[in-house]
Amino acid sequence: MLSIFLLKFDWKELLLGQEEWSFLLEIALRTIIMFVTIIIGLRLLGKRGVKQLSLFELVVIIGLGSAAGDPMFYKEVGIVSSILVFVLIILMYSIITYFIGKSKKFETLVEGRSICLIENGEFSIENFKKENLGSDEFFAELRLKGISQLGQIEQAIEEISGEISVFYFEDEKIKYGLPIMPDSLSNPLKSIKEQGYYSCTFCGHTEEKHTGDAGNCQKCKKDEWVPASNKKRIT
Secondary structure (H helix, E strand, O other): OHHHHHHHOOHHHHHHOOOOOOHHHHHHHHHHHHHHHHHHHHHHHOHHHOOOOOHHHHHHHHHHHHHHHHHHHOOOOOHHHHHHHHHHHHHHHHHHHHHHHHOHHHHHHHHOOOEEEEEOOEEOHHHHHHOOOOHHHHHHHHHHOOOOEHHHEEEEEEOOOOOEEEEEOOHHHOOOEOEOOOOOOOOOEOEEOOOEEEEEOOOOOEEEEOOEEOOOOOOOOOOOEEEOEOOOOOO
């Protein structure tokens, strides 16, 4: 039964759709032409276009990829129209890049700006709220840089590319800070049973506390705390 089904199955339509076998050669030619066009386009964009991408540059690359992909295997999409799209995208990129170099305000409008997320071992709360960045995701990025607690960080800046730049305290200046190891925030406290340094789970503000009611954070007014850490970075 299966063998009869396989014999009657239209393998040509499965493999080629509505095209003929001869179109495979045309696809190969189209792909080579568009591949060369992509190389030329990226070469014209320069190193700025192929480094870690900003939002603006990501839009450009997606546009080029879309323009290059369709004519590779869609017979109805002509090569010339795709190359025209390439030329226009590169032209627009060059014009916008020119104005970016001339105006700081225009650069900020198009590409955004770097933003400080951590200052002196504590979250810059208002800045952090503006970014679409979860704390777990952010902590994971910090851990990849060998950071175990926020008191090791003098400043952490999110660049326009999305990368996180971190500037560290010298070892002798490291202070108590919010621990960011997995599960370190899973059991917050509202009552202090042992005197010591504690960090606010929301903003990272750290202070010495005595036994009794933990109280509210003087920075963000939240009331959940965890024992702070003063571990140094191991590099």
